[in-house]
Amino acid sequence: MFLALVVTPELRDFLAWARGGAVRLIKVRIQDEQLVLGAHREPGQSWDRDYDRFLLPLLDPQEPCYVLYRLDSRNALGFEWLFLSWSPDQSPVKDKMVYAATRATVKKEFGGGHVKYEMFGTTEEDVCLSGYQRHVSSFCGPAPLTQAEQELQRIKLTEVTSENSVDSKHQTLQGLAFPMQETAREALLQLAQKKINYLQLRLDVKRETIELVHSQPTDTRDLPCRVPKDTPRYHFFLYKHLHEGDYLESIVFIYSMPGYSCSVKERMLYSSCKSRLLEEAERDCQLQVVKKLEIDDGDDLTEDFLYEEVHPKQHAFKQAFAKPRGPAGKRGHKRLIKGPDEVVQDG
Structure with a gap:
């Protein structure tokens, strides 16, 4: 598990001062297991004219960072900000994990109410002005509801109007995303480092979050008893096994949905949040998830089942030899072939 990083007093004081609007951009880095001020820029022109010329030169192609960028719009707390997580592909995996695990800390320290949009980027194309505009346009909608509220409204309508048919039972909502609680994110990071071998997640529908149920050590034989009989769950399992003489550790994602004992709303929310x-x-x-499974009963999770799912057999179908068909119509005179001392007679 990653240790909680400390925010230096200098950075804390600077963030409090910068919220007043005197700063256009703040870069935050991790140095010596502390969150420190990397750089800042004061406003020059409008937010969109300052954007690329201030932001892009500060992005290191090999080092992650956080960037807080002040927009010109305001809410009840003051100026609104963009919170950007920069995690370039060329940076070390360990650095990416540390920054991913610390993102919530930086946002909380700055004040989530000041943040209007959050972005994640690995290339300049993701985070440049045009990338930001694409990101914003994906959130624009006519209704003054959150995305989750809109989806729940659709679910209620579906429950009232849909018929009890196979098609209606399997309707899903695309693109719904509940934020993960920090304990769930930390457990996923631990699994990626193989410090744990199993974790189970659930949806908190009221809070609209994904939370950790537990991450108890689990062997393959224990998997069936980890699956609840009356409620859906998400499971991540580090499957340790031998394949063709090699020892492998493969991460398997399991989405358990116990049939129709769950409500339509619950099934649709779990299905929508999965991707x-x-x-x-x-x-x-x-x-690195190597296999994604969907089950309705934990008893299906046997050693043989997991092995065949992770390493499916290659079926080779050989076509049986077919005797050539003779010419159509009359096949000529029959012949009777006898032994060497017998006479051969034509029919």
Whole structure:
């Protein structure tokens, strides 16, 4: 587990002062296991004219960082800000993990109410002005509701109007993402480092978050009893096994949904949040998931089942030899072939 990083007093004082609007950009780095001020820029022109010329030169292609960029819009607390997490592909995996695990700390220290948008980028194309504009446009919508509220509203309508058919039971919502609690994120980072071998996550529907249920040590034989019989769950398991003489450790994602004992709303929320959870786990926590499974009963999770799913057999289909068909129509006179001392007669 990563240690909690300390915010230096200088950075804390600077953030408090900068919220007043005298600063356009703040770069925050990790140095000697502390969060420190990397650089800052004062406003020059409008926010969009300052954006590329201030931001891009400060991004190191090999070192992650956080950037707080002040917009010109305001809310009840003052100026609104963009919170950017920069994690270039060429930076070390350990550095990426440390920054991913510390992002929530930086946001909390600055004050989440001041942050209007959050972005994550690995290339300049992701975070330049045009990348920011693409990011913002994806969040624009006509209704004054959060994305989660809109999805829940659609779910309620579906529960009332949908028929009890196979098609209606399997309707899913695309793109819904509940934020992960810090304990869940830390557990995923520990799994990526193979410090733990199992973790289980659940949706907190009221708070609209993903939270850690537990991360108890688990062998393959223990998996069936980890799966609840009455509620959905997400599971990540480090499957240790031998394959063709090689020892392998493969991370398997298991989405357990115990049939229709769950409500329509619960099924749709879990189904919708699944892809975004996996995307965040693989991108931010560097988790290499080799197999994604969906089950309705934990008893399915046997050693043989997991092995065949992770290493499916290559079926080779050989076509049986077919005797050539003779010419159509009359096949000519029959012949009777006898032994060497017998006479051969034509039919």
